[in-house]
Amino acid sequence: MSEKILMKGNEALGEAAIQAGCRHFFGYPITPQTELAAYMSKKMPKIGGTYLQAESEIAAINMVLGAASAGVRAMTSSSSPGISLKTEGISYIAGSDVPALIINVQRGGPGLGGIQPSQSDYWQATRAAGHGDFHLLVYAPSTVQEMVDLVFLAFDKGDEYRMPAMILADGMLGQMMEPVEFKEREQKAPIEKPWAVNGHKNERPHNIINSLYLDPHELENLNIKRFEKYKRVIENEQKSVEYMTQDAEYIVVAFGASARVAHSAVDMAREQGIKVGLFRPVTLWPFPEKALKTTVESTKKYLCVEMSMGQMIDDVKLATECRRPVEFFGRTGGVIPTVDEVFGAIKKLGGGN
Amino acid sequence: MLKLRRFNIICGHYGSGKTNLALNMALKGALEGKKITVVDLDTVNPYFRTAEYKSLLSEYDIELIAPQFAATNLDIPSLPPEINSIFLKNDRYVIVDVGGDDAGATVLGCFSARIKSIDDFSLLYVINKYRPLTQTGAEADEILKEIESASRLKATAIVNNSHLQGITTSEDILSSLKYAENVSSLTALPIEATVVPDFLEQELKDKINNLYPVKIIVKPPWAN
Incomplete structure (x- = not known):
């Protein structure tokens, strides 16, 4: 697919994720994001991937935590009220140092708000996407083409820094159609994930993915270490x-x-x-x-x-x-x-x- | 050339350009002095729907029937009672803009018996070669079968609406003709029209027989 095609923002996000190697999508429908899940439901079975409509947003984000812990590229998508439900899981993902992609196609809030486009989850995305000391990488596309490009980047940077990344879009971008091009990308070797819980085969000590620490000093040290990583992100990843x-x-x-x-x-x-x-x-x-x-x-x-x-x-x-x-x-x-x-x-x- | 019938139903894949086609058909009909009713029967899409063009349609004295909560914050796809009146208006031309795919066409099913009893009706299947899930004839045929099954109606013709919005070139449209013919032979449906944006009409009018020029009406709020 190197020529231009016409895509809805939501579909382009889905196709980009698939082309970036994501084969594990867990979601729950909500307007104005639903076409993304619908696209995944049509595409994933054809390419041996997993599309799973969970029983709730909370279930979906925890499935992302599980899949990403096994080292695969996993994602979920939702719109504002659904993202609020996912914030507990997002915090667990950040606290487990696991990369994952979360897409928020924002709509009006607070509360159930409405289904028309909005950008009022900025604070949530950049300040408090869950409890505890953590940050997300947050990308804000402004064209359908940029939605595609940033999905690739979000997966790559998430893997590089072992942290969750969010695409903060809005209903207008999700629903509108624009020509996009999926450029031939250099095939990069997938980043090594020696921490993944994917079977030790008696060749290494078994890995544990966890965000619970019994000793507060251990947790403090981990948080301090994580913020040293955030410092590197602040230094190198501004766009x-x-x-x-x-x-x-x-x-x-x-x-x-x-x-x-x-x-x-x-x-x-x-x-x-x-x-x-x-x-x-x-x-x-x-x-x-x-x-x-x-x-x-x-x-x-x-x-x-x-x-x-x-x-x-x-x-x-x-x-x-x-x-x-x-x-x-x-x-x-x-x-x-x-x-x-x-x-x-x-x-x-x-x-x- | 696209003939306006007493009852015109516009179906197709998501984003194939149904709403823009419906609006153009309505405006052209109104300019010819016909009484037009546009029905926004889209119960799937939250934005970019005919109901958003209410003021444009009213400028041309075109009646709009839309779901009660279309273009509001309420995500309830309920149909208005006036919808039943479209079967009683023998003096008007009715254009029905249906939601995408089988999901959008399902709502047509409850009207299928009444639609079949209308003598002069068309069910146009809009296709766009540049949409990712209908890029081959086989894919377009598959989606049509799903739409026909959901709506309990048979399509009567194809409208080739292959385009890439504002950057569409004559070449893009000419290279879609073969695709449309392929869809036509797979579905055994005639190609009733080839839609061309108005800025390409001069370039293409001698090259395409059934050319139907349209204005680009459906666009994001910041576009000129």
Whole structure:
């Protein structure tokens, strides 16, 4: 499949996972993510993989923990309320130092919320995807093609760092269709997983996957070690994309579907001579603070555009060390900001109406 | 050329372009002075559905019948009672936009007996060579069989809607003709139309017999 085909974001996530070597999908249906599970249910049986619709989200994430513990690439997908149910299992996966992929096709919240697109799980993904001291790698695609590319990266980086990774998409990206290309990828040798519980064959001591520690000092040491790993992740894995930031006086910071709206709004503003650019975080954790920090000297103001009440603002303030004002424009509850609305917010940065 | 019949049902695989085709058929019919009713019978898709184009349709005086909670936050695919009126409106042309695959076509089953009693009806099977699960004739044939079984209706014709959205080239469409013929021979259905985005109409009008130009109406909110 090296030519372009037309895919829904949800299907593209599924196909990318299969091509990245994932043969173990455990899920539970929820709008607006369901096509991903549906795609897996059609494809997995044909290629000798496992598609399993579990009895609940909680069961599904624990099946991911089990499969990933055996060293295979395993994943689950859901949408916001379903991810909340999975957070216990996500914490166990992180506490067991097991790589796995979790996909969140976000919808409006809190509570049962609604089925329209949203980005209001930013805090959950980057701050508290479960209890305890841990982080997830969090990737935020903004096109269907990028959904494909980031699934490969999320699996690779998860394996490399032995930690769970999340694709934080939203209903709009999940449901929309765009042309995508599955490029021929270099066949990399699968990363060794000497820790996996896949049968010791009397050739090594048996492995244990566990997140329970009877001695608090043992747990403390493990957490400290894990945070040394996170430091390496923060140092090496930040990703962002900039558009027209070279001469920008104002920078819009947006990710995912909001960044698509913001991109069009930046084009509109540029046509009117407003020097504005777009900074698009691709990793939300680690937040691309190094790249954003380099823009501070030449930037007068930042504008966060989100489909939430403004959950990314703090990260922008931290990255820019509060040296410039950070304004906000957002819509929430399943409402997508329009290009005109964001253009209006950009004009206001310079004092215009 | 796609003939607007008294009753037009549009089926196909997810993302084959049913909604965009339904909207174009409705607008063309309205411009010809016909009274049109569009039925959003999609009980599967949460977004990108005809119900979202209510204001566009009303500009053309096109009646829209949609599930009560379509395009809202409620995930309940209930049908409105007005849906029964489509069988009574002898003065109107009805275009039914059905959800994808057999899952979407299941709802048609409860109307199958009444649909079969209509003289002038078409059940169009929309295909797109560039969709991953219908890229071969055999795959497209398999999905049609599932749709026919779920809906308890037989398709009457194929609409070749092979495209790659805004980056579709003439070459993409020309290279889909053979695929459509293959689907046609496997399913024993005629190809009623080859859909072409309006920006390629001039290039292709002499090369394709049954060309049906369409505007791209269904697109994400940030697209121009």
